[in-house]
Amino acid sequence: MTEILIGLAWVALGSALGGAARFLVSSLLGRVLGETFPWGTLAVNVSGAAAIGAFAAVAVRHGLPDGGAAWQAIVVGFLGGYTTVxxxxxxxxxxxxxxxxxxxxANIIGSIAAGLAAVALGFALGTALA
Structure with a gap:
């Protein structure tokens, strides 16, 4: 039971930071580029896909468990709170x-296509850096 509560704490912390980062990035891009197209959401989803790809590559390379504290805080928590389907x-x-x-x-296709490309690029970069 303690392990579940510790995992929950990591996810909660990561989610809080990821949600705040999503709000910041999306708001700033909305102000700069305008609100007629959801550029902020597109940017958040694509950058989040790249980040999850990079982190997954590093995790695979270094044998990090996909249920460990780093995975819980970064992938489930931060990136789960940051990206926004x-x-x-x-x-x-x-x-x-x-x-x-x-x-x-364009928003749907662009988000999915760019997200897939970004996760592949992130994974490749993560592999190269690891």
Missing amino acids: SSLSLQSLALAQHGARGAAA
């Missing part, structure tokens, strides 16, 4: 409902 979905729906179906499709 729920926001992607809601913002894409809002774009479509307001007649911007092309932008909605």
